[in-house]
Amino acid sequence: MKNFYPVILAGGRGTRFWPLSRKRRAKQVLALDGxxxxxxxxxxxxxxxxxxxxxxVITNDDLREVIAAQLPRVRPQQIIAEPVGRNTAPxxxxxxxxLARLDPAxxxxxxxxxxVIADEDKFVKIIQQAIQVAAxxxxxxxxxxHPTHAETGYGYIEAGEKAPKGLLRVKRFTEKPNAERAQEFxxxxxxxxxxxxxxxxxxxxxxxxxxxxxxxxxxxxxxxAAFGTPGFARTFARLYPKCENISVDYAVLEPRSAKGxxxxxxxxxxxxxxxxxxxxxxxxxxxxxxxxxxxxxxxNGAASFALDAEGNFxxxxxxxVAVVGVRNLVVVETDxxxxxxxxxxxxxxxxxxxxxxxxxxEKLL
Numbered sequence: 001m002k003n004f005y006p007v008i009l010a011g012g013r014g015t016r017f018w019p020l021s022r023k024r025r026a027k028q029v030l031a032l033d034g035x036x037x038x039x040x041x042x043x044x045x046x047x048x049x050x051x052x053x054x055x056x057v058i059t060n061d062d063l064r065e066v067i068a069a070q071l072p073r074v075r076p077q078q079i080i081a082e083p084v085g086r087n088t089a090p091x092x093x094x095x096x097x098x099l100a101r102l103d104p105a106x107x108x109x110x111x112x113x114x115x116v117i118a119d120e121d122k123f124v125k126i127i128q129q130a131i132q133v134a135a136x137x138x139x140x141x142x143x144x145x146h147p148t149h150a151e152t153g154y155g156y157i158e159a160g161e162k163a164p165k166g167l168l169r170v171k172r173f174t175e176k177p178n179a180e181r182a183q184e185f186x187x188x189x190x191x192x193x194x195x196x197x198x199x200x201x202x203x204x205x206x207x208x209x210x211x212x213x214x215x216x217x218x219x220x221x222x223x224x225a226a227f228g229t230p231g232f233a234r235t236f237a238r239l240y241p242k243c244e245n246i247s248v249d250y251a252v253l254e255p256r257s258a259k260g261x262x263x264x265x266x267x268x269x270x271x272x273x274x275x276x277x278x279x280x281x282x283x284x285x286x287x288x289x290x291x292x293x294x295x296x297x298x299x300n301g302a303a304s305f306a307l308d309a310e311g312n313f314x315x316x317x318x319x320x321v322a323v324v325g326v327r328n329l330v331v332v333e334t335d336x337x338x339x340x341x342x343x344x345x346x347x348x349x350x351x352x353x354x355x356x357x358x359x360x361x362e363k364l365l
Contacts, residue, residue, distance in 0.1 A: 118274020
């Protein structure tokens with residue numbers, strides 16, 4: 001699709017996948033599910049929609065070199081390393097300001113680099129529909145995932161009235177709920193998980209950033225104006241740290257939804273294509289257990305034995321692994337670290353990284 005530009009956000013550290021995920025080999029450059037890495041899989045599923053010269057990747061200095069090596073057909077100048085992390089609004093905003101200058105008709109798809117999609121053909125058809133909608137006027141399109149359980153780790157989209165071609169108008173975005181509210185959302189049937197995948201024209205997004213992120217937008221615009229010039233790196237390093245550290249959900253989508261479902265031009269495409277946001281070891285367990293029909297345990301080992309054990313995830317690829325009489329454990333071994341936790345407590349693994357940061361234990365980061 002001539003004017004479509006996938007923008008892949010690959011700048012996170014993947015702290016909840018410690019100790020496998022580190023600064024210089026974060027989860028997006030790891031092969032958590034097969035031989036290809038997460039960022040390679042992301043590009044691969046989008047290839048039917050755009051040539052590789054149309055791909056852009058926003059990452060950081062720690063990962064830029066390895067991502068460039070893993071994606072040799074993506075133009076090096078289109079793999080942009082943030083000098084500091086500033087969350088998703090400045091990242092996708094910078095891409096929008098650059099692309100608006102290069103192609104006034106550009107339509108941008110924002111894609112996190114750590115998702116897995118089971119039915120990629122269905123995914124492509126839904127993105128094609130989103131591109132067509134986003135190319136018309138000020139429309140913004142979000143892919144909403146049909147919830148399968150009362151998940152507290154995702155944001156939710158409250159859908160309103162039906163719109164043409166199977167679209168739903170968006171009433172509001174709701175951040176991660178507690179268990180009781182998550183169950184209410186599930187029961188209500190008009191709530192969807194926020195996939196973090198959005199499609200909009202570059203012009204629409206830049207106008208929205210000028211409106212809702214008025215202090216940051218001029219910095220992004222100035223950086224974009226320097227793109228392709230000898231002074232780009234210097235301008236980027238000087239101005240980007242001044243940008244607000246904020247997600248695109250908070251910066252743009254929530255204030256836009258406040259205009260009301262008939263005035264916001266926000267649309268949700270209900271989607272069921274086997275989506276999983278691999279945000280923790282527990283999420284990887286869920287995905288692998290279903291995909292591989294693992295029978296209760298997911299074990300990455302040289303060989304394994306299980307007796308009266310269920311729901312365990314073990315990663316020790318060089319060792320024989322035996323699990324006996326244990327439930328719902330997560331055990332991850334690397335050459336220099338060992339993680340032992342439970343699936344229930346996997347969301348707290350990031351706190352280990354915070355501790356290592358505070359103690360300046362760089363070798364473990």
